[in-house]
Amino acid sequence: xxxxxxxxxxxxxxxxxxxxxxxxxxxxQAEVLWVGTIRGPERSLxxxxxxxxxxxxxxxxRRYLSFWNVIDITRIFIGFFQAxxxxxxxxxxxxVSAGGFISVPLHWAAFVLGIPTWIHQQDxxxxxANKLMAPTAHIITTALEQSTLFFSKRKTYWLGNPVxxxxxxxxxxxxxxxxxxxxxxxxxxxxxxxxGSMRVNQMITQALTHLDGYVQVLHLTGKERPQExxxxxxxxxxxxxxxxxxxxxxxxxxxxxxxxxxxxxFGTLTEIAALGKPAIIIPxxxxxxxxxxxxxxxxxxxxxxxxxxxGNHLAKKIRELLVDKPQQAYMRQKIQTILPVAPxxxxxxxxxxxxx
Numbered sequence: 205x206x207x208x209x210x211x212x213x214x215x216x217x218x219x220x221x222x223x224x225x226x227x228x229x230x231x232x233q234a235e236v237l238w239v240g241t242i243r244g245p246e247r248s249l250x251x252x253x254x255x256x257x258x259x260x261x262x263x264x265x266r267r268y269l270s271f272w273n274v275i276d277i278t279r280i281f282i283g284f285f286q287a288x289x290x291x292x293x294x295x296x297x298x299x300v301s302a303g304g305f306i307s308v309p310l311h312w313a314a315f316v317l318g319i320p321t322w323i324h325q326q327d328x329x330x331x332x333a334n335k336l337m338a339p340t341a342h343i344i345t346t347a348l349e350q351s352t353l354f355f356s357k358r359k360t361y362w363l364g365n366p367v368x369x370x371x372x373x374x375x376x377x378x379x380x381x382x383x384x385x386x387x388x389x390x391x392x393x394x395x396x397x398x399x400g401s402m403r404v405n406q407m408i409t410q411a412l413t414h415l416d417g418y419v420q421v422l423h424l425t426g427k428e429r430p431q432e433x434x435x436x437x438x439x440x441x442x443x444x445x446x447x448x449x450x451x452x453x454x455x456x457x458x459x460x461x462x463x464x465x466x467x468x469x470f471g472t473l474t475e476i477a478a479l480g481k482p483a484i485i486i487p488x489x490x491x492x493x494x495x496x497x498x499x500x501x502x503x504x505x506x507x508x509x510x511x512x513x514x515g516n517h518l519a520k521k522i523r524e525l526l527v528d529k530p531q532q533a534y535m536r537q538k539i540q541t542i543l544p545v546a547p548x549x550x551x552x553x554x555x556x557x558x559x560x
Contacts, residue, residue, distance in 0.1 A: 205234040205559060208296045209255075210307040212240035214397060217304040218249065219471040220324060220347075220546075223366030224300060225255065227551050237294060239287075241306050245427065245449065252451050260286045262306045280309055287313035298558045302326055303333045315340035320558040326365060326470035328494040330354050343554055347470055347543075361554075364546035365474035370452070372478060374459030382456055383422055383445050390419045390526055393461035397469050400426010400448075403510045404467065404486055409437045410515020411522070412444055418523060419443065422457055424450055463525055465518070468492030473499070477543035480536035484521055486510050504538035 207228055211217030218240075228234035238250045238257045250257045261283040287310040291299075299314045301307035302324040311321045323337050325346045330338070338344060344355045345363035352360045380387055392415075396404040405425055415421065423446040425434050434446045450457060458464070458479050466472045468487030473495060476483045484506045487496045500507040506521055525531060 205232045206237070206294060206296045207234050208237045208239060208291070208294065208299045208310070210239040210299065210301045210310050211304040212244035212246040212306050213304055214469075215245055215249065216326065216397065216469045216471050217302040217307070218246045219368060220302050220326060220366040220474070221300060222249075222253070223368045223546070224551055225253070226369055227366075227548055228555060231552055232555065237296070239290070239306060239310055241304075248449070249451055258290065260290070260306060260309060262309065280305075283309035284313055288317065291317050291319060298322060298555075300324070301337065303331055305333050308333055308336050311337045311340060322554065322558060324363070324366075325351050325355070326474075327351075327491050328498075329491055331491065342558060345546075345554065347474065347546075363550055363554075364544040365470060366546040366551065367474055367478045371455050371458065371475050374455030374457070376456075376460040379422075379453075379456035379460035382453055383447075383460075385420050385422070385445070385460060387460075389443075390462040391422055391460045392419050392463050392465060392522060393422045393424075393457050394465040395424040395457075395467075395472065396426050397467045397472060400424070401467055401486075401488070404465070405433055407486065407508075407510070407513070407515045407518045408465065409433045411519035412437055412441050412515075414516065414519035415522065416441060416443065418526065419462075421445065422461070423447070424457070463522060465522075468496040470495055473539075474543055474545070477504075477539040478545050480540050482525060482532040482535045483539070484508060484518070484525070486513075486518075499539065499542060502538050502542055504535055504542055506535075 209221045211221055225236055236255050238255045239260055240246045240257055242259045247257055261279045291313055298320045299311055300322045314321050320342045322343045323334055323341045325334055328348055328351055338355055344360040346352050347365035349362045352362055394408045420443045425446050425448050427448045437444055438446055461481055464476050464481045464483045468485050485496050486508045487493050496507055499505045
């Protein structure tokens with residue numbers, strides 16, 4: 205069996221698919237190829253897992269007038285024919301995507317060639333890429349039950365969100381060694397997602413003055429984000445430990461964290477839920493607001509609006525949550541109930557159905 209996975213630009217469309225990659229290899233000894241973006245953060249993560257990585261020409265579909273629309277439509281047109289050539293050469297049994305514009309020409313080409321396709325919807329509301337792929341997809345799965353309403357009932361199923369097995373296998377002891385942390389002082393793990401977040405970086409560096417003596421801060425800053433805020437903070441605060449990018453270290457960072465601070469991407473939210481971590485979420489305005497609003501209403505997370513709050517508010521919320529053990533326990537229970545991990549047997553069943 206051969207499966208082509210696609211996604212990139214950010215790690216949002218990538219991390220759930222890596223869980224499916226593991227299942228496909230374990231249950232089917234599947235051969236896997238990944239189609240990603242040229243400059244995205246996914247390449248190092250994919251290649252570290254020994255998965256062959258290729259790129260296609262792609263562009264962004266904009267819903268507003270822009271000169272770049274002309275250029276990007278040309279890129280997408282080129283990407284479609286590149287995808288046809290790639291699929292003709294590789295002859296995969298199926299193509300799988302969780303969104304991202306790199307996937308659109310590939311899945312359209314797969315439809316033309318009669319190759320089964322599966323798209324997975326993570327966020328509450330589908331993005332434009334999944335909307336464009338949905339009409340030709342053979343199977344659509346969703347992380348949330350309410351998201352099935354956006355797609356055809358005939359081929360859409362509520363799955364939950366896949367989580368990589370290695371994320372669940374982190375070690376606090378290993379994290380202590382990797383990041384030079386103490387085990388007897390609480391750890392705050394801050395992540396802005398695969399490409400990082402300038403606003404999250406601003407807020408946590410502002411908060412450090414108010415956290416000195418209370419916690420250790422492990423901060424995934426993002427390779428693509430300016431480091432002018434990070435370097436001075438790193439020199440000033442010995443309890444602050446910034447890193448630009450993680451691969452295998454991610455599971456250990458989660459394992460040692462007492463509280464996780466992150467954006468509201470659904471891949472990260474699912475990992476937080478699978479591990480039962482109390483979380484403070486600073487959503488990126490837009491679709492991430494939809495992702496986190498129902499979690500906040502259920503008391504599963506703390507929500508901070510990036511426009512209405514600053515580092516002082518963040519530090520205050522961290523210190524409040526650290527001492528409120530009953531609230532931490534409640535948040536763990538709630539988020540694990542609301543965001544279930546996709547069962548392996550359901551993923552296997554979908555693969556079986558597609559390759560019949």
